[in-house]
Amino acid sequence: MSIRVHELAKELNFSSKEVMTRLVAMGTDVKNHLSTVDQKDADRLRNQLKGKETNLEHSEHKNTEETRPMTTESVQDGELKDPRSAMERQPQSARPEIEGGRRPGAEGRPQAPRQGNQGQPQGPRPGYQGQPQGPRSGSQGQPQGSRPGYQGQPQGPRPGYQGQPQGPRPGYQGQPQGPRPGYQGQPQGPRPGYQGQPQGPRPGYQGQPQGPRPGYQGQPQGPRPGYQGQQQGPRPGYQGQPQGPRPGYQGQQQGPRPGYQGQPQGPRPGYQGQPQGSRPGYQGQPQGPRPGYQGQQQGPRPGYQGQQQGARPGMPPRAGGGAPPSPVIIEQAKRQMPANKKAQDKAYERKREIEKERENAIRSPHRRPQKHVKKEVKDTTPKHIVIQGSISVQDLASKMSRKAGELIKQLMNLGVMATINQELDVETATILAGEMGVTIEVKAEKSLAVIEEIQDDPQDLVTRPPVVTVMGHVDHGKTSLLDAIRTTHVTASEAGGITQHIGAYQVEINGQKITFLDTPGHEAFTSMRARGAQVTDIAILVVAADDGIMPQTIEAINHAKAAEVPIIVAINKIDKENAVPEKVKQELTEYGLVVEEWGGDTIAVPVSAKSHHNIEQLLEMILLVAEVREYKANPNRPAAGTVIEAELDKGKGPVATVLVSKGTLNIGDVAVAGCAYGRIKAMLDEKGRRVKKAGPSMPVEVQGLSEVPEAGEPFYVVADEKLARQITSARIAVRKVEESKQSVAVKVSLEDLFDKIKEGEIKDLNIIIKADVQGSVEALKQSLLRLSTGEVRVNPIHGGVGAINKTDIMLASASNAIILGFNVRPDANAKATAELEGVDLRLYRVIYDAIEDVKAAMTGLLDPSFKEVVVGKAEVRMVFKVPKAGTVAGCMVTEGKILRSAKVRVIRDSIVIHEGVMESLKRFKDDAKEVAEGYECGIGIEKYNDVKEGDTIEAFVMEEVKRTL
Numbered sequence: 006m007s008i009r010v011h012e013l014a015k016e017l018n019f020s021s022k023e024v025m026t027r028l029v030a031m032g033t034d035v036k037n038h039l040s041t042v043d044q045k046d047a048d049r050l051r052n053q054l055k056g057k058e059t060n061l062e063h064s065e066h067k068n069t070e071e072t073r074p075m076t077t078e079s080v081q082d083g084e085l086k087d088p089r090s091a092m093e094r095q096p097q098s099a100r101p102e103i104e105g106g107r108r109p110g111a112e113g114r115p116q117a118p119r120q121g122n123q124g125q126p127q128g129p130r131p132g133y134q135g136q137p138q139g140p141r142s143g144s145q146g147q148p149q150g151s152r153p154g155y156q157g158q159p160q161g162p163r164p165g166y167q168g169q170p171q172g173p174r175p176g177y178q179g180q181p182q183g184p185r186p187g188y189q190g191q192p193q194g195p196r197p198g199y200q201g202q203p204q205g206p207r208p209g210y211q212g213q214p215q216g217p218r219p220g221y222q223g224q225p226q227g228p229r230p231g232y233q234g235q236q237q238g239p240r241p242g243y244q245g246q247p248q249g250p251r252p253g254y255q256g257q258q259q260g261p262r263p264g265y266q267g268q269p270q271g272p273r274p275g276y277q278g279q280p281q282g283s284r285p286g287y288q289g290q291p292q293g294p295r296p297g298y299q300g301q302q303q304g305p306r307p308g309y310q311g312q313q314q315g316a317r318p319g320m321p322p323r324a325g326g327g328a329p330p331s332p333v334i335i336e337q338a339k340r341q342m343p344a345n346k347k348a349q350d351k352a353y354e355r356k357r358e359i360e361k362e363r364e365n366a367i368r369s370p371h372r373r374p375q376k377h378v379k380k381e382v383k384d385t386t387p388k389h390i391v392i393q394g395s396i397s398v399q400d401l402a403s404k405m406s407r408k409a410g411e412l413i414k415q416l417m418n419l420g421v422m423a424t425i426n427q428e429l430d431v432e433t434a435t436i437l438a439g440e441m442g443v444t445i446e447v448k449a450e451k452s453l454a455v456i457e458e459i460q461d462d463p464q465d466l467v468t469r470p471p472v473v474t475v476m477g478h479v480d481h482g483k484t485s486l487l488d489a490i491r492t493t494h495v496t497a498s499e500a501g502g503i504t505q506h507i508g509a510y511q512v513e514i515n516g517q518k519i520t521f522l523d524t525p526g527h528e529a530f531t532s533m534r535a536r537g538a539q540v541t542d543i544a545i546l547v548v549a550a551d552d553g554i555m556p557q558t559i560e561a562i563n564h565a566k567a568a569e570v571p572i573i574v575a576i577n578k579i580d581k582e583n584a585v586p587e588k589v590k591q592e593l594t595e596y597g598l599v600v601e602e603w604g605g606d607t608i609a610v611p612v613s614a615k616s617h618h619n620i621e622q623l624l625e626m627i628l629l630v631a632e633v634r635e636y637k638a639n640p641n642r643p644a645a646g647t648v649i650e651a652e653l654d655k656g657k658g659p660v661a662t663v664l665v666s667k668g669t670l671n672i673g674d675v676a677v678a679g680c681a682y683g684r685i686k687a688m689l690d691e692k693g694r695r696v697k698k699a700g701p702s703m704p705v706e707v708q709g710l711s712e713v714p715e716a717g718e719p720f721y722v723v724a725d726e727k728l729a730r731q732i733t734s735a736r737i738a739v740r741k742v743e744e745s746k747q748s749v750a751v752k753v754s755l756e757d758l759f760d761k762i763k764e765g766e767i768k769d770l771n772i773i774i775k776a777d778v779q780g781s782v783e784a785l786k787q788s789l790l791r792l793s794t795g796e797v798r799v800n801p802i803h804g805g806v807g808a809i810n811k812t813d814i815m816l817a818s819a820s821n822a823i824i825l826g827f828n829v830r831p832d833a834n835a836k837a838t839a840e841l842e843g844v845d846l847r848l849y850r851v852i853y854d855a856i857e858d859v860k861a862a863m864t865g866l867l868d869p870s871f872k873e874v875v876v877g878k879a880e881v882r883m884v885f886k887v888p889k890a891g892t893v894a895g896c897m898v899t900e901g902k903i904l905r906s907a908k909v910r911v912i913r914d915s916i917v918i919h920e921g922v923m924e925s926l927k928r929f930k931d932d933a934k935e936v937a938e939g940y941e942c943g944i945g946i947e948k949y950n951d952v953k954e955g956d957t958i959e960a961f962v963m964e965e966v967k968r969t970l
């Protein structure tokens with residue numbers, strides 16, 4: 006039955022490796038510990054090891070190896086068993102003195118205590134690689150008996166090194182030996198131990214008294230315990246194998262102890278064949294007085310590192326003398342540094358310190374040498390810091406635990422001149438810190454910056470006045486209507502009060518209040534919406550009965566619809582003769598507003614702002630809508646609202662008109678609005694009267710804020726000024742981070758539309774269409790509506806004729822819409838606003854292209870491989886008719902530069918009237934490649950002669966854009 010190597014090892018209490026080695030030596034084919042061994046081989050190994058155990062018992066009474074006879078019986082199967090090198094195999098007495106009396110084995114390893122491998126007692130010494138140990142030949146087979154000298158030279162007269170006569174025992178390199186100088190000529194006399202320690206009383210290891218010869222670590226010496234207190238008695242061989250008949254390496258018989266590489270051992274030559282008798286020292290130096298390590302006096306043979314050797318703790322008396330200390334003791338001695346060694350090391354360290362000081366002094370000559378040089382300066386500076394946004398040099402230095410000067414210096418290296426109080430933007434701070442090995446994390450305290458909305462219990466809600474905004478086309482009578490309402494419906498008690506413009510006011514009708522935002526037009530409405538403030542409950546759409554629906558009327562309708570605010574139409578100027586209210590109602594239906602009398606749900610009230618006709622009816626209608634909509638709020642809670650208007654008053658400081666939407670604002674409350682905060686010192690209503698409280702839907706002018714907040718900012722009352730300060734400082738940090746990032750609030754764009762649709766972010770694709778003619782708006786609108794899919798609905802929220810203006814951009818921003826311009830251009834203001842608001846604005850000359858782009862964007866196939874870049878604009882100042890060349894426009898370049906290679910388009914009143922190729926570009930009579938801003942030039946356009954004074958010629962190039970999808 007076969008058995009695996011590891012199983013056999015376990016059985017025999019051997020390591021698998023050892024078993025494998027033995028099996029291989031026996032000729033068994035084993036590769037690893039999982040290899041199988043057949044029964045026969047396993048038994049062979051068992052028997053072999055068993056035999057050793059027996060032999061071990063026999064060898065129990067053997068003495069030290071020096072006295073052991075070398076036998077030839079230990080040779081088995083022709084294999085030599087001694088695992089030791091010749092040096093190891095040499096008897097102790099025959100070994101040369103090397104390094105102060107330690108007689109090392111091969112490679113200077115200590116031999117003496119005859120411990121087997123791993124400290125186990127060794128007993129009978131097997132020969133090297135199992136070679137018989139017996140006759141103890143000298144190195145390289147020289148007979149040991151006759152003690153030949155070095156390289157076989159006769160031993161008789163005991164020649165010294167290189168055959169020199171031994172007689173007078175010359176010292177190293179032939180120096181006279183007489184007074185036996187020690188290493189480097191030091192006197193040998195009193196035989197000091199290692200490093201000059203006195204040798205005399207032979208103290209034991211670490212100065213312990215030597216007397217009773219204690220064993221290792223002071224254990225009694227009596228029974229001579231082996232390594233780690235194991236009994237020395239039977240002296241097991243390598244790895245606990247029985248020692249008895251002195252088997253050679255791998256269990257081979259030991260017998261006659263051959264010399265190195267099987268040479269006879271006999272005459273016991275010294276190291277490298279030198280005669281043993283005279284015992285030459287290391288490298289042939291005369292041995293006589295046995296100099297110590299490095300020539301120090303050997304006298305009583307100091308132990309390792311100067312420890313006295315004499316009594317040899319745990320050691321049998323050495324026949325050859327000078328046996329090295331136990332390896333165990335060496336190990337121990339290495340661990341525990343002798344006192345004098347420590348002292349030396351200290352002195353060395355001190356010396357190093359002084360040297361370092363000197364080096365430092367040389368490097369920085371102006372610096373005083375430091376008295377105490379710290380051994381190790383621990384770097385306690387943080388390696389990672391968190392900032393909330395831009396940060397001053399001083400604050401950054403303190404966060405980095407560095408001196409501000411260091412940072413300023415580093416900034417200078419980076420080419421930034423900064424003062425200690427200078428604010429560093431996040432990017433600069435990050436680079437600076439990075440240069441100093443510190444990473445920066447920007448984490449704005451948004452949790453503080455954003456105030457959590459208090460959810461009111463429905464039971465606490467009470468009806469509040471509706472908030473109304475008046476919108477409509479220019480000159481249709483918005484201001485007149487607001488004035489009419491204000492003047493006709495002030496309460497008696499208010500009469501005589503000086504009406505102030507604070508941006509909003511309240512009127513009372515039938516005991517019920519209505520709040521009007523006193524900012525006619527949708528611009529304020531949309532800009533507030535763009536900031537997320539939805540303050541309006543009801544929109545009054547003013548349409549002049551004599552004019553009908555006009556572009557801004559349509560915009561207003563679409564704004565109100567986008568904000569999902571109910572619309573009440575005030576058909577104004579009905580006092581006028583040419584007023585046709587029915588026409589207005591008719592037109593309204595085209596925009597989804599069907600008046601009630603025609604079966605719809607849109608309330609339309611014919612009014613006259615001039616004659617105040619039907620103003621009351623209009624107000625009643627507002628109350629009716631409010632009643633249906635049930636505008637409610639909880640007045641018994643800390644106030645929250647919106648800043649309607651704010652300004653810096655010379656006398657009052659920052660003042661803000663706040664429309665309270667929830668709760669009640671009181672004098673003394675601490676409020677936060679954007680980055681402004683403060684305790685409310687005074688409150689005024691629209692009549693300029695001081696009030697102590699302001700409930701839901703009441704507009705009041707408040708004083709006491711730290712700075713002027715922006716219109717549209719939410720306004721909150723907080724617990725105390727400390728919290729208010731924390732909130733605003735956190736908001737300031739957020740604002741700085743956002744400013745430093747210069748991030749644009751990215752709205753939906755055709756570029757990322759598909760991604761957003763996929764992510765479910767977009768369900769409605771809001772589109773604003775602006776075109777040169779209404780027909781194009783309608784055509785585009787109808788085509789786009791047909792693109793709606795199950796995933797996304799195309800929703801043209803606004804369409805109009807004319808240039809793309811700022812209002813369009815604000816509506817797009819508020820409604821997250823895309824603007825499609827067909828044959829129109831954005832005005833300068835609109836273009837800048839679009840960039841600021843991140844509104845995607847696309848211009849087309851062909852309706853089909855616009856539809857295809859939207860379609861492609863919705864399916865993720867948009868390929869805007871080219872993007873139009875306007876490089877310059879020129880204003881046509883004069884038109885020349887040049888024979889053969891046609892019409893040439895004498896222009897002034899007003900923006901950028903006109904490139905000869907660019908394409909051009911002619912724009913008249915923001916409408917593109919021609920797009921084509923430039924035929925000529927001249928500066929006076931010379932052809933020009935480009936003409937820069939502020940210079941005159943002549944532009945000829947290929948096949949186009951209708952250019953007129955006042956036209957704008959726009960030069961543009963098409964740049965390739967890499968797809969990001």
Ligand SMILES: Nc1nc2c(ncn2[C@@H]2O[C@H](COP(=O)(O)OP(=O)(O)OP(=O)(O)O)[C@@H](O)[C@H]2O)c(=O)[nH]1
Nearest residue numbers: 478479480481482483484485577578581613614615
């Ligand atoms: N006959 C008549 N004229 C009116 C009426 N309402 C306003 N107007 C006149 O129309 C003109 C424009 O009125 P505004 O109130 O300034 O119109 P608006 O819409 O506020 O104009 P913008 O502020 O420019 O947008 C003024 O001359 C008013 O006198 C009305 O009911 N009847």
